[in-house]
Structure formats: structure tokens, C-alpha cells
Amino acid sequence: MSRELDIKTTKTWCPGCANFTIEAIFKSALMDLEKEGLDLSKVVVLSGIGCHGKISDYLNLNSFYSLHGRAIPAAEGIKLANKDLIPIVFVGDGDAYGEGVEHLIFAAKRNTNINVFVHNNRVYGLTTGQFAPTSPEKFKGKSTPKGSVEEPINPIELMLASKAAFVARGYTSKTEHLKDLMKQALHHKGFSFIDILQPCLSYFDTREFYNEKIYEMENQDVSNFNAAMEKALEWDYNNGDKIPIGVFYKQKKLTFEEKIWRLQ
Amino acid sequence: MKDFSFLIGGKAGDGIKQAGHFLAQLFNELGFNIFIYEDYQSLITGGHNFSIIRASDKKISNHKQKVDFIIAFNKDAVEKHQENLKKETIIIYDSDAIQKQDLPKQYKAVAFPMSNVLKQRGLPLIVRNAVSLGILAGVLKIDFELVKKIITNSVHKKIEENIKVAEIGYKEGLEHKNGFDIEKIKNKPGKILTGNEAIALGAVKAGMKFYFAYPMTPASGILHYLAANEEKFGIKAIHPENEISVALMAEGAAFAGKRAMVGTSGGGFALMVEALSLAGQAEIPVVFVLSQRSGPATGIPTYTSQADLLFSIFAGHGEFLKIVVAPGDADEAFYLTAEAMNLSWKYQTPAIILSDKHLSESIFSAYYDENKVKIEEPKLWVKKGEYKRYLITKDGISPLAFPGDKNAIVKATSYEHDESGITSETAEDAEKMNEKRLNKKATLIKELKKKKTINVFGNKKSKNILIVWGSTKGVAVEVAENLGLKVIQPMFIEPFPVEQIKKELKGAKKIIDVEANATGQLAYILKANGIDIDEKILKYDGRPFTVEELEEKIKKIIK
Numbered sequence: 001m002s003r004e005l006d007i008k009t010t011k012t013w014c015p016g017c018a019n020f021t022i023e024a025i026f027k028s029a030l031m032d033l034e035k036e037g038l039d040l041s042k043v044v045v046l047s048g049i050g051c052h053g054k055i056s057d058y059l060n061l062n063s064f065y066s067l068h069g070r071a072i073p074a075a076e077g078i079k080l081a082n083k084d085l086i087p088i089v090f091v092g093d094g095d096a097y098g099e100g101v102e103h104l105i106f107a108a109k110r111n112t113n114i115n116v117f118v119h120n121n122r123v124y125g126l127t128t129g130q131f132a133p134t135s136p137e138k139f140k141g142k143s144t145p146k147g148s149v150e151e152p153i154n155p156i157e158l159m160l161a162s163k164a165a166f167v168a169r170g171y172t173s174k175t176e177h178l179k180d181l182m183k184q185a186l187h188h189k190g191f192s193f194i195d196i197l198q199p200c201l202s203y204f205d206t207r208e209f210y211n212e213k214i215y216e217m218e219n220q221d222v223s224n225f226n227a228a229m230e231k232a233l234e235w236d237y238n239n240g241d242k243i244p245i246g247v248f249y250k251q252k253k254l255t256f257e258e259k260i261w262r263l264q
Numbered sequence: 265m266k267d268f269s270f271l272i273g274g275k276a277g278d279g280i281k282q283a284g285h286f287l288a289q290l291f292n293e294l295g296f297n298i299f300i301y302e303d304y305q306s307l308i309t310g311g312h313n314f315s316i317i318r319a320s321d322k323k324i325s326n327h328k329q330k331v332d333f334i335i336a337f338n339k340d341a342v343e344k345h346q347e348n349l350k351k352e353t354i355i356i357y358d359s360d361a362i363q364k365q366d367l368p369k370q371y372k373a374v375a376f377p378m379s380n381v382l383k384q385r386g387l388p389l390i391v392r393n394a395v396s397l398g399i400l401a402g403v404l405k406i407d408f409e410l411v412k413k414i415i416t417n418s419v420h421k422k423i424e425e426n427i428k429v430a431e432i433g434y435k436e437g438l439e440h441k442n443g444f445d446i447e448k449i450k451n452k453p454g455k456i457l458t459g460n461e462a463i464a465l466g467a468v469k470a471g472m473k474f475y476f477a478y479p480m481t482p483a484s485g486i487l488h489y490l491a492a493n494e495e496k497f498g499i500k501a502i503h504p505e506n507e508i509s510v511a512l513m514a515e516g517a518a519f520a521g522k523r524a525m526v527g528t529s530g531g532g533f534a535l536m537v538e539a540l541s542l543a544g545q546a547e548i549p550v551v552f553v554l555s556q557r558s559g560p561a562t563g564i565p566t567y568t569s570q571a572d573l574l575f576s577i578f579a580g581h582g583e584f585l586k587i588v589v590a591p592g593d594a595d596e597a598f599y600l601t602a603e604a605m606n607l608s609w610k611y612q613t614p615a616i617i618l619s620d621k622h623l624s625e626s627i628f629s630a631y632y633d634e635n636k637v638k639i640e641e642p643k644l645w646v647k648k649g650e651y652k653r654y655l656i657t658k659d660g661i662s663p664l665a666f667p668g669d670k671n672a673i674v675k676a677t678s679y680e681h682d683e684s685g686i687t688s689e690t691a692e693d694a695e696k697m698n699e700k701r702l703n704k705k706a707t708l709i710k711e712l713k714k715k716k717t718i719n720v721f722g723n724k725k726s727k728n729i730l731i732v733w734g735s736t737k738g739v740a741v742e743v744a745e746n747l748g749l750k751v752i753q754p755m756f757i758e759p760f761p762v763e764q765i766k767k768e769l770k771g772a773k774k775i776i777d778v779e780a781n782a783t784g785q786l787a788y789i790l791k792a793n794g795i796d797i798d799e800k801i802l803k804y805d806g807r808p809f810t811v812e813e814l815e816e817k818i819k820k821i822i823k
Contacts, residue, residue, distance in 0.1 A: 041669065070512045073512035073516065105505075260502070
């Protein structure tokens with residue numbers, strides 16, 4: 001039985017925010033999966049703190065609106081406690097790559113069977129415009145008025161190095177492509193990770209930049225780790241002529257929960 | 265009264281703990297009550313370790329400073345323990361490791377070449393614990409069959425060889441005459457366990473399904489014990505990347521409907537405090553074990569302290585209901601952990617078990633009755649109408665539902681929220697929800713009035729009253745009994761049983777606060793509740809009070 005996925009409430013994202021797109025694509029992906037037999041009462045949406053986090057309030061689904069950086073470990077606890085539940089974790093770039101980066105790395109290392117979708121606009125939005133872990137060097141934000149002196153983290157490289165079993169990158173303007181990535185991630189048993197590039201219209205409008213550089217990977221051998229790493233380094237969130245999107249790497253292996261319960 | 269104390273000393277790696285456990289089992293079989301204090305340093309081999317094993321015909325939960333026997337595996341075990349000697353102390357020592365002239369001359373001694381006896385048989389030095397058990401049993405004229413039984417039950421390798429060398433020691437021991445006469449006491453032996461094990465067992469009995477912890481002394485014993493017994497208890501013990509993850513995983517598990525507990529010491533708890541506040545706001549039941557050690561910061565990791573009382577009750581930003589209990593011995597550790605788990609679920613709020621090194625790692629004879637503990641069901645949703653996770657009710661408690669329920673949408677949140685769990689920043693919701701959460705406290709206080717939240721010991725008519733909490737209970741009770749004083753021990757710290765305490769303090773002449781911290785934290789809470797303390801006896805050297813030193817200090821005050 002299909003249910004209304006929207007909660008009737010005022011959405012407080014900025015007009016035109018790409019978070020609306022992520023939410024719409026996610027709902028559309030869920031409806032497709034529901035037709036395939038997904039039980040929506042088993043879905044638990046989690047989010048951290050940041051603009052992205054509001055998605056927990058807007059979806060008529062079970063949700064755990066966690067602390068900044070702390071959505072992933074809560075999702076792991078949920079999955080351990082009830083293996084039938086499907087935790088889908090929305091996190092921000094400051095949330096997942098800054099405050100809670102250890103949880104991201106360890107969830108990948110464990111291959112816990114959760115989905116992590118990162119709203120990566122490469123800037124802090126809700127705190128009104130500071131540099132983020134994925135901001136390019138020399139980024140001028142409120143905390144770095146003379147420009148950031150740090151190199152950005154490359155989340156794709158980080159996740160590959162952390163043994164993540166499903167690593168992908170999407171872009172909010174490539175809606176069908178992103179929807180397909182979400183569905184692939186949700187179908188994948190094990191830790192699934194999508195770095196979703198999105199512009200922030202208020203603090204870091206990257207639309208032109210991405211539209212020029214982004215391309216969809218074709219014929220990528222997703223079982224080849226070295227090939228994935230090579231693609232991951234094509235753009236390091238600082239330099240690079242082209243930005244590949246799509247699935248970098250995919251591997252089938254036993255999940256954390258399967259191993260934990262099998263040991264009994 | 266039959267009361268014996270033994271000190272076993274050597275370096276880390278000598279098997280001091282095992283030797284202590286042998287003795288504990290020996291006296292347990294004879295019907296005695298046991299207490300073992302273990303003193304060790306933050307290192308793996310070397311250093312100086314010792315255990316004080318006390319066996320008594322009455323219930324005890326503390327050790328004495330003066331011992332009847334020292335079993336010495338090296339010189340330090342005597343030299344560093346002058347303060348533990350009394351006129352009658354007998355020193356049993358390895359004459360291959362200690363020269364006779366190094367021992368103080370005024371004491372009776374039993375010399376035995378433990379190391380050589382083992383060397384001749386190709387056995388490692390750790391087997392000195394079996395040899396010394398034999399010698400001691402001989403000296404005390406205890407039936408050797410009992411020694412055999414204990415070794416057979418606790419040694420996993422070379423049992424026959426262990427028994428053989430124990431017998432050689434036993435024969436030597438028999439040669440020595442002494443004034444001790446150990447007879448079996450008619451007393452049902454208790455369970456010999458650590459405070460940590462009692463906490464673990466209490467949680468399991470109250471329905472805990474997950475234990476999450478990052479290793480930290482002195483709480484690690486809970487993790488090790490539960491991890492080793494997962495199948496037996498039907499639980500999972502999980503060791504995540506840090507304490508932050510520990511607390512959040514537990515909250516995730518509880519949100520999904522499974523009872524979870526976490527355990528750590530002060531430093532780890534500091535990292536969990538953010539999640540503690542989340543549990544308060546999102547109304548998620550989780551039990552936190554805070555086993556205190558000497559601080560601040562890394563402090564003295566393997567030594568004890570009661571300096572996190574205020575930290576525990578004030579932990580977490582914002583205002584919300586916390587339940588804090590402070591067990592004083594293994595029996596209370598079992599019961600109060602179970603109680604904390606049940607109350608945490610009933611009131612959908614975090615609970616804290618305040619333990620410390622002295623309670624967590626000491627060994628007790630426990631007599632708790634498992635059947636007295638039951639899993640108490642929380643208020644569950646009756647599946648009618650639209651589910652609201654934070655429904656306003658008269659008692660402040662909203663019915664619980666869990667994700668996966670086809671008829672409910674369950675929304676937990678760290679934000680202030682409306683009844684459905686949707687973020688709200690309105691003045692009305694902020695006020696309503698704060699009141700709802702605090703209303704749970706009023707309901708709990710009402711319930712606690714019907715429960716035993718404080719203990720009273722000693723001479724109940726005395727106007728000189730000791731007030732103590734946690735692991736200081738045992739020593740205080742013994743001293744009070746010796747001196748004819750009254751003792752009050754709150755088992756609940758939050759909500760604080762102020763009325764019950766005031767009732768017991770009526771007519772008091774002198775109220776003496778005894779705590780293992782430097783500032784008198786319980787005294788602070790008492791003061792905040794309108795109770796003035798006359799004297800404070802504080803100890804903050806990492807070591808627990810002994811009967812002798814506390815008695816001396818109290819005598820000076822009440823003389």
C-alpha cells in the first residue's frame with residue numbers, strides 16, 4: 001500500500017536549494033522500490049545537523065534526527081538491533097567529513113548494511129558560510145576570510161581506502177542519474193556510499209563549474225579497485241579538468257551484521 | 265568472630281590475581297564471606313602488584329589494612345607492606361626469591377623454596393600460586409582434598425602437576441604450628457564475583473540485549489565478561505571506534521526496541537555526554553555505567569576515586585531527567601543495575617550506574633536473588649489512531665512504538681519538537697515539551713517514595729551519623745558497627761531521596777560525610793538540599809579507605 005511520503009509542513013530550505021532535488025529524487029526512488037516490494041514501514045531515515053538534516057522532518061517515514069556528525073553510529077545501532085530495518089542516512093559534508101568522519105570510516109570498514117547519502121555542497125550552510133572539509137584551497141568563508149589554507153578531503157578516495165563496498169558520486173542536476181545511483185545503493189547489500197555534489201545558492205554557487213566539468217562514467221569496471229582509485233583521483237575536489245560521476249566501485253562481501261550474528 | 269586477611273604480593277605477571285582467587289575459593293568452600301582488594305599499576309609486566317584477601321564469618325565488602333598472612337613472591341611484597349603488618353602476622357615466602365635476612369626479624373615466617381621446586385619439575389613460576397595455596401592450607405590445617413578440588417576447578421593446564429606441587433607445599437605447611445584454627449562455617453557459600461560482573465548480570469537479567477563499550481579501566485571488565493559469555497546470555501557485546509559511537513549505537517539500538525547498556529570511566533563518559541543529552545531530548549532509554557577512577561584527565565588509571573558524582577548528575581547540556589544510582593557492593597550492583605534498566609525504559613530517559621574501581625574490580629561474596637528481578641514492560645503504544653512519539657500525557661510518559669510497526673511512524677529527534685517528533689521552534693512547544701520531560705521526574709519521584717532508595721546501618725539510635733555513598737559503604741558500615749554509630753547510604757543520587765535522608769537525620773548530633781574525593785561532592789548535594797554536614801572525611805590518594813584508618817579518623821571527631 002502506497003503512502004503519502006510528504007509531511008505537510010513548511011520547508012525552510014532556501015528557494016531553489018538542491019536539497020529539494022535530493023528529497024524529490026529520493027522519494028521517487030523509494031516509490032519505484034516500493035513497487036518492487038520494499039516495505040516503507042521498515043525504512044528509517046536518519047540525518048545529522050545541517051541544512052540537509054531537515055529531510056527527517058519532511059518525510060512521512062520513521063526517522064532519527066541525530067546530532068551533528070552522529071547519524072551514522074545511530075544507524076549502525078538500529079541495523080544491529082533489527083536486521084529487517086533499512087537505515088538510510090542523510091548527512092552533510094561538514095557532518096560526515098568533519099565532525100563525524102571517524103564514524104564514516106568505521107562504518108565503511110565494518111561493511112555495516114546501511115546507506116549513506118552525503119549532501120556535499122562543500123560549504124557550511126546552516127552556520128552561514130564557513131569553509132568545509134571538501135572546500136577547495138583558498139576558499140573564502142566567514143572563518144577563513146583570507147582564504148582556506150587547507151587542501152580538501154577527497155571523499156571518494158577516503159571511502160575506497162576505508163574498504164567501502166559501494167562507492168559512488170552523483171550530481172543534483174543529473175536527476176535521473178542520481179535516482180539510479182540511489183536505487184543501486186539501496187539494492188546493494190552492505191555499506192553504500194554516495195557523495196552527492198550540490199551547489200549552495202547562498203554560500204557556494206558551483207552550478208556553472210559543475211555543469212562544465214561533470215561527466216557520466218561509461219564502461220567503468222566497478223569490480224576493479226585500482227581503476228576506481230584512478231578515477232577517484234581524476235578530480236581531487238581542488239584540481240582536475242573533468243569530474244566523473246557514477247559508481248566507482250562495488251564489491252559483494254559479508255556485512256557486519258551477518259558476521260556478528262553468524263558468530264553466535 | 266572469625267576474620268582473616270591475607271596479602272599476596274609480587275610483580276605483574278606473577279599470577280597474584282589467580283593466587284587471590286584460589287584463596288577466595290578455599291574460604292568460600294569453608295563457608296566464609298570473601299572480599300578481595302586488587303592493587304595493580306597501569307603496566308603489563310613488572311612493577312608491584314598485590315591483593316588483599318579477606319575472609320570473614322560476617323558479610324563484608326571491604327578489606328582491612330592489617331593482615332594475618334603475607335604471601336611474598338619477592339622482596340617488595342614485604343618491604344612495601346610494613347603498614348600491613350601486625351604483631352601476629354605470619355610471612356610465607358619464596359626462599360629462592362627472598363633472603364631470610366631481608367625479612368623483619370620479629371615475625372613468624374614460613375620459608376619455602378617455591379621457585380626451585382617448580383624449576384626441578386619444569387613448571388613456570390606462575391605455579392607458585394598453587395604452591396602457596398598448598399602451604400597456606402597446610403599451615404591452617406585445612407583438608408587437602410579442598411585444595412585439590414579448587415585447583416582442578418580453576419587450572420586448565422597441567423592439573424596433576426599443580427596438585428603435586430601444592431601437596432609438597434601443604435606438607436611443609438603442616439609442620440608449622442600457629443594459633444589459627446580454621447573450621448568450616450555453616451553458611452551457604454555465595455557467588456564469588458566482581459562488581460563489574462554483578463553489573464553485567466543485573467543488566468542481562470533486566471533484558472539487556474546489547475552492550476557497547478570502548479575499553480577503559482576500570483569498566484573494561486564488563487565488556488570482557490559479556491563478550492566471553494554472549495551465547496550464554498543471548499546478548500551481543502560490541503566494541504566500536506570510540507565512546508561517541510558507543511553511546512550513539514546504544515541509542516540506535518534502543519530506538520529500534522532493544523535494551524542496551526554502555527560502560528566506561530570518566531574520560532570516556534565525557535565523550536558520551538553529548539549523546540546523554542540526546543537521550544534526554546529524544547527520550548531514548550539507555551543505561552550508562554560510569555566506573556570512576558582517579559582523575560582528572562588520565563589520572564591514575566588503575567586506582568579508585570569517587571570524584572565524578574557531580575559530573576554524573578550535571579552531565580548533559582539542557583535540562584532533562586536523569587536517573588543516577590550508586591551501588592555500594594556486588595549485591596546492590598546487581599539489583600540497582602536491573603532497577604536502572606527498568607526505570608530507564610519506563611521513563612524513557614538515560615540512567616547512570618555510578619561505580620568505581622573499588623566496586624568494579626574488587627571481588628565479593630554475593631547473595632542476591634535473581635528471581636527478585638524482572639523485565640518490567642514500558643508503556644507501549646496500543647495501536648489506535650495516529651501514533652505520536654511525544655504525546656503529552658498526564659504523567660509525562662508517551663507510549664512507545666518502534667520502527668517497523670506498520671501502523672506507526674516513529675520519529676526521534678535531537679531538536680525541540682511537537683508531539684509527532686517534528687522540529688518546532690515555537691515558544692508554546694518549547695514550554696510544553698520541557699514541562700512534559702520534567703513531569704516525568706515528578707512521576708518518578710512519586711514512584712521512588714515507594715521504593716528503598718537509601719540504606720541505614722549500624723546503631724540506628726546513635727546521634728553520630730556517617731553519610732556515605734557507593735563503594736565507601738562497606739568500610740563505613742564496619743567502622744560504624746565497631747564504634748556504635750549510624751550510617752546512611754543513599755542508593756539513588758538522582759532523583760535525590762532528600763526526604764528519606766532528612767527523616768533518618770532527625771536528632772543527629774554530628775553528621776560526618778565520608779567520601780573518596782577531595783571536595784566532598786555528596787556533602788555538596790546535601791547542602792543544596794538543606795542538609796548541613798558537621799565534618800568531612802575525604803580521601804583522594806587513589807586508594808580506598810581501610811577500616812583502621814577510617815576508624816582512627818572518626819574516633820578523633822567523636823571522642
